[in-house]
Amino acid sequence: HWTLLSVSLLNCLLSTACSVGLALAIALTVHSRGTHLVRGCNSSALPMDARSAIATNDCPFNTTRIYDTALALWFPSLLLAAAEAVLSGRCCLVALVFQGIGPCAHSYGKEQV
Numbered sequence: 001h002w003t004l005l006s007v008s009l010l011n012c013l014l015s016t017a018c019s020v021g022l023a024l025a026i027a028l029t030v031h032s033r034g035t036h037l038v039r040g041c042n043s044s045a046l047p048m049d050a051r052s053a054i055a056t057n058d059c060p061f062n063t064t065r066i067y068d069t070a071l072a073l074w075f076p077s078l079l080l081a082a083a084e085a086v087l088s089g090r091c092c093l094v095a096l097v098f099q100g101i102g103p104c105a106h107s108y109g110k111e112q113v
Helices: 002-031 066-099 105-112
Strands: none
Touching: 002 066
C-alpha cells in the first residue's frame, strides 16, 4: 500500500508538472505567434510570423508548418497529461483509503467489517 501511495503521488506530481509545462509552452507559442519556434534559424528571409515561414537552407528543420504541427501535438499531449494527473491523484486517494487515512477511510473500514 505504501508503494502504491508513493508511486501514485510521484506520478501525480510529475504529470501535473508536465501539464503546466505544456500549457506554458502553448501560451508562449500562441502569444509570440511562433517566433520562438524558429529562433534557431539565423536567416533574414524568415518572417516574424512562424505561420508564414519558409524553408531555407539556414534552418536545420522545415519551417513551413512548424506552428500548426507543434500546437496540434501539444494540445492532445496536454489533455493526456492532465488526465494522467487526475487518475494518479485518484489512485493516491485509494492508497490513502487502504491505509485508513482520509475522509472515506472510516466508512470503507466499516463496510469491510
